Amino acid sequence: MSHFVHNTLSGLKKLLLDNNEQMKTISEEGEVGSVSCSFNAPIQTTDIEMFERENNIKLPEDYKAFLTLHNGARIYELIAEDDINIGGGLHLFSLDEVKEAQELELMEGLGLPIGHLLGDCYLILDTEKLKVGNPNYLNILEFTELSSLNLNFEIFLDRYIISQGEVFWSWPIYTAENYYRTR
Secondary structure (H helix, E strand, O other): OOOOHHHHHHHHHHHOEOOOOEEEEEOHHHOEEEEEEEEOOOOOHHHHHHHHHHHOOOOOHHHHHHHHHOOOEEEEEEEOOOOOEEEOOEEEOOHHHHHHHHOOHHHOOOOEEEEEEOOOEEEEEOHHHHHOOOOOOEEEEEOOEEEEOOOOHHHHHHHHHHOOOOOHHHHHHOOOOOOHHHO
16 A cells, blocks of 8 residues: 655645745635644654554554654644744654553543644544454544544545544534534
């Protein structure tokens, strides 16, 4: 299987204005805003292998492809009108941050946390699904509710970038009948 993590991130970087890590986005109902994207340096394959040995886990290949490009990233963090970063967006952890997040009490028994999303959600690799080769191994922890996204890492990342940081995984629940009532 070939991975398109590199293509997805390269495409995003082409949209960043004048190499200052910022860009304009359009979100639901025509809202235009500014966001920033920043990317950590890559990590060596040997460091990934050491992490896998220490944690007795085989990381998915698409996620390892990301780490060898960038050992962590911040994508679509909101920028206020006065150019102040006000957070939000997607924070993909470095492997050191993954280790720290594993120590959080709320992560016990849930899998491997690889990112923080929208201020109160975590992206989690379902280690049980990984062990049996299930390709839909990515879960999201929203507050205290864990649910499967039925995606792998690179499809999630691709869709998150295409949707410009919107909560695309909840779109199917909004219909013309209930959309206006839920606002």
